[in-house]
Amino acid sequence: xxxxxxxxxxxxxxxxxxxxxxxxxxxxxxxxxxxxxxxxxxxxxxxxxxxxxxxxxxxxxxxxxxxxxxxxxxxxxxxxxxxxxxxxxxxxxxxxxxxxxxxxxxxxxxxxxxxxxxxxxxxxxxxxxxxxxxxxxxxxxxxxxxxxxxxxxxxxxxxxxxxxxxxxxxxxxxxxxxxxxxx
Amino acid sequence: xxxxxxxxxxxxxxxxxxxxxxxxxxxxxxxxxxxxxxxxxxxxxxxxxxxxxxxxxxxxxxxxxxxxxxxxxxxxxxxxxxxxxxxxxxxxxxxxxxxxxxxxxxxxxxxxxxxxxxxxxxxxxxxxxxxxxxxxxxxxxxxxxxxxxxxxxxxxxxxxxxxxxxxxxxxxxxxxxxxxxxxxxxxxxxxxxxxxxxxxxxxxxxxxxxxxxxxxxxxxxxxxxxxxxxxxxxxxxxxxxxxxxxxxxxxxxxxxxxxxxxxxxxxxxxxxxxxxxxxxxxxxxxxxxxxxxxxxxxxxxxxxxxxxxxxxxxxxxxxxxxxxxxxxxxxxxxxxxxxxxxxxxxxxxxxxxxxxxxxxxxxxxxxxxxxxxxxxxxxxxxxxxxxxxxxxxxxxxxxxxxxxxxxxxxxxxxxxxxxxxxxxxxxxxxxxxxxxxxxxxxxxxxxxxxxxxxxxx
Numbered sequence: 150x151x152x153x154x155x156x157x158x159x160x161x162x163x164x165x166x167x168x169x170x171x172x173x174x175x176x177x178x179x180x181x182x183x184x185x186x187x188x189x190x191x192x193x194x195x196x197x198x199x200x201x202x203x204x205x206x207x208x209x210x211x212x213x214x215x216x217x218x219x220x221x222x223x224x225x226x227x228x229x230x231x232x233x234x235x236x237x238x239x240x241x242x243x244x245x246x247x248x249x250x251x252x253x254x255x256x257x258x259x260x261x262x263x264x265x266x267x268x269x270x271x272x273x274x275x276x277x278x279x280x281x282x283x284x285x286x287x288x289x290x291x292x293x294x295x296x297x298x299x300x301x302x303x304x305x306x307x308x309x310x311x312x313x314x315x316x317x318x319x320x321x322x323x324x325x326x327x328x329x330x331x332x
Numbered sequence: 333x334x335x336x337x338x339x340x341x342x343x344x345x346x347x348x349x350x351x352x353x354x355x356x357x358x359x360x361x362x363x364x365x366x367x368x369x370x371x372x373x374x375x376x377x378x379x380x381x382x383x384x385x386x387x388x389x390x391x392x393x394x395x396x397x398x399x400x401x402x403x404x405x406x407x408x409x410x411x412x413x414x415x416x417x418x419x420x421x422x423x424x425x426x427x428x429x430x431x432x433x434x435x436x437x438x439x440x441x442x443x444x445x446x447x448x449x450x451x452x453x454x455x456x457x458x459x460x461x462x463x464x465x466x467x468x469x470x471x472x473x474x475x476x477x478x479x480x481x482x483x484x485x486x487x488x489x490x491x492x493x494x495x496x497x498x499x500x501x502x503x504x505x506x507x508x509x510x511x512x513x514x515x516x517x518x519x520x521x522x523x524x525x526x527x528x529x530x531x532x533x534x535x536x537x538x539x540x541x542x543x544x545x546x547x548x549x550x551x552x553x554x555x556x557x558x559x560x561x562x563x564x565x566x567x568x569x570x571x572x573x574x575x576x577x578x579x580x581x582x583x584x585x586x587x588x589x590x591x592x593x594x595x596x597x598x599x600x601x602x603x604x605x606x607x608x609x610x611x612x613x614x615x616x617x618x619x620x621x622x623x624x625x626x627x628x629x630x631x632x633x634x635x636x637x638x639x640x641x642x643x644x645x646x647x648x649x650x651x652x653x654x655x656x657x658x659x660x661x662x663x664x665x666x667x668x669x670x671x672x673x674x675x676x677x678x679x680x681x682x683x684x685x686x687x688x689x690x691x692x693x694x695x696x697x698x699x700x701x702x703x704x705x706x707x708x709x710x711x712x713x714x715x716x717x718x719x720x721x722x723x724x725x726x727x728x729x730x731x732x733x734x735x736x737x738x739x740x741x742x743x744x745x746x747x748x749x750x751x752x753x754x755x756x757x758x759x760x761x762x763x764x765x766x767x768x769x770x771x772x773x774x775x776x777x778x779x780x781x782x783x784x785x786x787x788x789x
Contacts, residue, residue: 246343322398325342328591330338
C-alpha cells in the first residue's frame with residue numbers, strides 16, 4: 150500500500166467533501182485522515198488516503214481535477230514520504246495566546262522565538278477582532294515544548310518578544326484548559 | 333484541539349476576573365517534635381518545618397508560572413500548639429510563637445496558623461497556657477495566626493471558654509492598640525472547626541491528619557460575578573434557578589484549577605494532597621468581592637432584605653459545583669463575608685446597609701461567620717462573649733462551622749474607620765448595642781449541652 154496526500158483549496162460551497170470522497174472511493178482509495186477548515190470564505194482540506202501499489206495516483210489526480218477545478222478549486226496531490234522529518238520528543242503541551250492591535254509581523258515574530266527554541270507548533274489559530282477599536286488580533290498557538298528546553302529562558306525570550314510587538318501574551322500548560330472546560 | 337472560545341474565556345477569567353489560587357497551605361504535624369524542654373521543642377519544629385517546607389514558596393511560584401495561574405499566598409498550618417506543646421508555660425508558648433513567626437519570615441510564608449487550642453468540652457493545662465499567651469503572642473509576631481474551637485455539635489458550647497475568649501480578645505486588642513487592635517484580626521473563635529482549613533486565621537492541622545499534607549484554598553468571587561453579569565446581559569430573563577446553575581458551573585471551573593495546582597505542588601514536594609477548600613474568599617480589591625455578587629443578583633447592596641436568601645443560594649451552588657470538580661473537598665467551602673477584607677461589604681457597613689444583626693443572620697447560611705468585624709473599642713468582654721455565644725449556637729445547632737473574628741478597635745467608636753493593612757483591609761466600625769445586658773448570662777459559665785440531633789451513633 151502507498152499513501153497520498155491531497156490538498157484542496159478554494160471558495161467554500163456545499164458538496165466539496167462529497168465530491169472528493171466520491172472520486173477517491175471510485176478510485177479504490179481508502180481515506181485515512183481528513184482535516185478541513187474554513188478561513189473567512191476559503192475552504193481548505195487535507196486528506197491522507199491509501200491506495201494499492203499498482204494504482205496510478207496521476208489518474209486519481211486527473212479525476213479529482215476534472216470534478217473540482219470547474220468549481221474554482223485548486224487541487225494538489227503528492228505521494229506521502231516515509232519517515233517523519235520531525236524528531237519525536239515526548240514534550241509537554243502548552244498554549245500561547247497573544248492579544249494586541251493587528252499589524253504585520255506578529256506571527257513571524259513569535260514563531261521565530263519558537264523555532265529558535267526547537268519548539269513545534271501543533272496548532273495555530275489567528276482571529277481578527279474587528280469589533281474592537283483598534284482592531285485586535287488574537288493568536289492561539291498550541292505548542293510542544295521538548296523536555297530539554299530551558300523553560301525559564303524560553304519564557305523570558307517569549308515575553309520579551311511580545312513586549313517588542315506590543316502584544317499581551319500568556320503561556321500556560323495545556324492541562325489547565327482541559328481541566329477547566331472538560332468534564 | 334482546544335476550542336478557541338474556551339481559551340479566550342479562560343484568559344478573561346485570569347486577566348480581568350482575578351482567577352487565582354488563593355492559598356496553598358502545607359499542614360505539618362508537630363507531634364513528633366515533642367520535648368520536655370521548650371528550646372529543644374523549638375529546635376525540633378524548626379528542623380521539621382525547614383525540611384518539609386523549605387521549597388514550598390519556590391515550588392508554588394514555579395507551578396504558578398507553568399499553568400499561568402498565580403498562587404497568591406503560601407502558608408503553613410501546624411498541629412494545635414496547645415496539644416503539641418501541652419507541658420509548657422504561657423511564657424514558653426510565646427517563645428514558640430516567636431519561633432514560628434521567624435520561620436515564616438525565613439520561608440517567605442505570609443501566615444502560619446495553628447497557634448491554637450480545641451476546648452469545646454473543657455480545658456487542659458496546655459490549653460489554658462496557650463490561651464493566656466495569645467494576646468502577647470499576636471502582639472509580638474506578624475505572621476502567626478490563632479484559632480480556638482470553643483464549641484461543637486457533639487460537645488455543645490463551652491461557655492467558660494466563650495467567656496475566656498471575650499477577655500482574651502479584649503487583651504489582644506489592647507496590646508495592639510497602636511495598630512487598631514490588629515492582634516484580633518489574627519485570632520478566630522470557632523464552632524466545629526474543620527481539621528483541614530487552608531484559610532487564615534483558622535488554618536491548623538487536625539490531630540487526625542497525616543504528618544504533612546497540601547491543602548488548597550481557591551477563590552474567585554470576581555469570576556462568579558462576571559459569569560452572572562455576562563449571562564444576564566445575554567439573557568435578561570434568567571431566573572434564580574438558571575443563575576444558580578451558572579454559579580455552580582463557575583465554581584466547578586475554579587475548583588478544577590485549585591485541584592490541578594494543589595496536586596502538582598503535592599507531587600513536586602512529595603507531600604500527600606489533602607483537600608480543596610472551594611470558598612469564595614474576597615480581597616480588598618475592586619472586582620474581587622463577594623458583596624458585588626449580591627448586586628449582580630439584583631440587590632442594591634449586601635445587607636438589604638434578601639441578602640440571607642442570596643447567600644444561602646450562593647453558598648449551596650458553590651459547594652455543589654466544587655464537590656463535583658474535586659475528589660476531596662474540605663475546609664470551610666462556601667462564601668466568606670469578611671467585612672474589612674471585602675471592599676463592597678466594607679462599603680455596605682459604612683453606609684449602614686449592613687448591621688451586626690443582619691451579618692449574624694447571614695452567617696447561619698454562610699461558611700464562616702462574623703468575620704473581620706470591627707467593633708467599638710469600648711465593647712465589654714461580656715458583650716463580645718455574648719456575640720461569640722450566639723455565633724457558636726448557630727454553628728452547633730446547624731451542624732456547620734461558624735466563627736467569630738471580632739476586632740474591638742481601641743479608642744475608636746461606631747462609625748470610625750479601622751485599618752489593618754494589606755489583605756486584612758479596612759472597615760467602618762459597626763455599632764454594637766452594649767448596655768452590659770449580656771454579663772449576667774456569660775457569668776453563669778458551664779457548658780451548653782449538645783443538641784439532640786448530634787446523637788447519631
